[in-house]
Amino acid sequence: MAVATRTARIGRLERPALTGVLVREIVNYSSYWKSSTFSSTVEPTIYLLAFGFGFGSLVSTIGGIDYVDFVGTGTVATAVLFSSAFPGMFGTFVKYQFQRTYDAILAAPVDTEELVTAEAVWIATRAGVYGCVPMVVAMFFGLDPAWGMLAVPFIGWIAGFGWANFGISVAGFSKSFENFNYVVSAVLTPLFLLAGSFFPLDDFPQWAQVLAQLNPLHHLVVLIRDCVIYGWDGWKDFLRLGALIVFGILMWRIAIFAMERKLID
Amino acid sequence: MPPELAIRLRGAVKRYGEITAVNGLDLDVPVGTCVGLLGPNGAGKSTTMRLLTAQSIADEGEIEVLGFKLPDESKMARAQCGVAPQLDNLDTTLTVEQNLLVFSHLYRIGRHDRHEAIERGLEMAKLVDRRDSRVDKLSGGMRRRLLIARALIHRPRLVLMDEPTVGLDPQVRQELWALIDALRYEGTTILMSTHYIEEAQRLADTVLIMSHGEAVAAGPPSELVLEHAGREVLEVYGPPARLAEVEAEAGAAGLRTRRTGTSVSILNVDGFGGLDGERRPANLEDVFVLLTGEEIA
Numbered sequence: 001m002a003v004a005t006r007t008a009r010i011g012r013l014e015r016p017a018l019t020g021v022l023v024r025e026i027v028n029y030s031s032y033w034k035s036s037t038f039s040s041t042v043e044p045t046i047y048l049l050a051f052g053f054g055f056g057s058l059v060s061t062i063g064g065i066d067y068v069d070f071v072g073t074g075t076v077a078t079a080v081l082f083s084s085a086f087p088g089m090f091g092t093f094v095k096y097q098f099q100r101t102y103d104a105i106l107a108a109p110v111d112t113e114e115l116v117t118a119e120a121v122w123i124a125t126r127a128g129v130y131g132c133v134p135m136v137v138a139m140f141f142g143l144d145p146a147w148g149m150l151a152v153p154f155i156g157w158i159a160g161f162g163w164a165n166f167g168i169s170v171a172g173f174s175k176s177f178e179n180f181n182y183v184v185s186a187v188l189t190p191l192f193l194l195a196g197s198f199f200p201l202d203d204f205p206q207w208a209q210v211l212a213q214l215n216p217l218h219h220l221v222v223l224i225r226d227c228v229i230y231g232w233d234g235w236k237d238f239l240r241l242g243a244l245i246v247f248g249i250l251m252w253r254i255a256i257f258a259m260e261r262k263l264i265d
Numbered sequence: 266m267p268p269e270l271a272i273r274l275r276g277a278v279k280r281y282g283e284i285t286a287v288n289g290l291d292l293d294v295p296v297g298t299c300v301g302l303l304g305p306n307g308a309g310k311s312t313t314m315r316l317l318t319a320q321s322i323a324d325e326g327e328i329e330v331l332g333f334k335l336p337d338e339s340k341m342a343r344a345q346c347g348v349a350p351q352l353d354n355l356d357t358t359l360t361v362e363q364n365l366l367v368f369s370h371l372y373r374i375g376r377h378d379r380h381e382a383i384e385r386g387l388e389m390a391k392l393v394d395r396r397d398s399r400v401d402k403l404s405g406g407m408r409r410r411l412l413i414a415r416a417l418i419h420r421p422r423l424v425l426m427d428e429p430t431v432g433l434d435p436q437v438r439q440e441l442w443a444l445i446d447a448l449r450y451e452g453t454t455i456l457m458s459t460h461y462i463e464e465a466q467r468l469a470d471t472v473l474i475m476s477h478g479e480a481v482a483a484g485p486p487s488e489l490v491l492e493h494a495g496r497e498v499l500e501v502y503g504p505p506a507r508l509a510e511v512e513a514e515a516g517a518a519g520l521r522t523r524r525t526g527t528s529v530s531i532l533n534v535d536g537f538g539g540l541d542g543e544r545r546p547a548n549l550e551d552v553f554v555l556l557t558g559e560e561i562a
Binding site for chain 1: 281315318319320321322340341343344346348350352354355356357358359363366367368370371372373
């Protein structure tokens with residue numbers, strides 16, 4: 001028997017497919033932006049205030065800058081992490097496991113690569129914006145404005161893209177919410193503490209400092225501080241930026257692999 | 266000239282570990298027809314639907330949808346298909362209109378046509394006056410209508426409906442049948458899975474009966490009934506011992522029987538007058554039970 005007529009071929013990573021998923025996220029965001037913004041900004045701000053004024057009463061300066069400024073810039077990285085890795089993990093899991101949203105999207109002309117990419121782009125965009133909140137709060141406590149601050153949302157976006165894909169990967173490989181506990185305790189918490197957000201790593205043992213070089217969050221912290229306070233540190237900062245880009249690309253491919261395994265049987 | 270096919274499956278096999286969900290399935294869906302996949306739970310209907318959207322990848326066999334070979338060209342096929350899934354996957358925190366808006370983007374409807382497509386979807390779902398209602402405030406029937414309207418928003422050439430009326434009350438089911446019937450008359454090709462006999466009999470031009478992942482019979486409902494169950498069925502009621510005797514007598518006369526709870530149905534009794542009982546027209550359920558040995562819920 002004859003088969004119905006074909007039409008034009010559709011390619012990979014197409015703009016209409018990415019736009020479709022992004023529109024869904026943006027429309028959805030209108031229903032939950034208040035709670036999302038609250039959790040993504042208040043938590044790092046509390047860290048900033050607690051560490052800034054808590055430790056700040058014991059330590060006035062670090063590396064020649066006020067401790068509040070040190071923590072204010074460090075907390076930017078924390079805000080980026082919180083507002084990208086966690087939505088990547090929990091949001092993705094809920095959407096495929098409970099809401100079956102991804103089944104609906106994949107029945108349309110969208111493939112898993114486009115779905116994951118658009119989700120990560122959206123989360124990264126939010127993370128880039130939310131990451132600026134602690135910096136703005138720190139300005140109220142004395143952090144001086146600097147032109148380099150304009151780069152913070154972009155650097156936050158790049159790091160957020162990597163962490164969003166990290167979260168999506170975790171969701172893709174996990175069978176239940178309970179598995180997230182292992183990731184939070186064994187991966188995110190050590191990376192968080194070994195980033196140099198709240199204290200410098202200079203006095204850490206050599207092995208810890210070497211490990212820190214493998215921590216994307218550490219590179220983000222240093223980049224933010226250099227942009228906001230110390231100034232761009234030439235090729236060293238380009239290397240750090242490159243590390244974040246490599247991290248993002250690596251996690252992006254892993255997230256696509258994980259979600260294809262999960263969504264296509 | 267042979268009919269143009271919207272769907273063509275040849276020897277499709279899908280295994281999940283030890284379980285073979287679809288086992289060498291052949292299926293032809295000619296353009297402009299409504300084909301019903303009829304079978305009990307676990308027959309492989311939903312897996313077949315997932316194979317057609319490449320959300321499941323066949324282990325063996327060939328699958329073509331609207332001329333595109335799956336899974337490689339699935340995205341092109343999906344652009345011209347609409348899918349109404351068995352499980353409600355609407356965005357419940359969004360409004361009715363927002364749900365349609367999102368899918369108008371996902372199905373790549375142009376900016377200038379989007380408004381009209383959404384309005385048409387609202388009318389089709391009979392939800393014009395509920396456009397601003399959140400989906401979690403809608404009744405089950407309204408949600409199901411919206412699910413179908415969402416699948417049709419881009420005027421697809423082919424619609425896949427997985428158990429479109431499962432779990433709905435009879436009145437809502439009738440409404441949806443009218444909606445599906447209207448699509449048939451507009452010339453949209455429909456593949457619909459169901460385990461409701463009446464639904465298949467009323468809506469489908471052709472029925473494919475599935476059991477344990479295999480096709481056990483296919484054809485127009487009336488022809489299937491005539492071929493396998495004849496024109497009339499004799500229902501004999503009585504205690505279990507009597508029913509066993511009836512089965513033995515019918516078997517001796519070369520007639521096929523099936524147990525239906527408190528009675529025995531003797532198939533193809535046209536002209537047979539050996540037993541007392543109630544005569545009724547044969548139906549698709551008789552055929553299904555005869556061929557699969559399974560009762561339909």
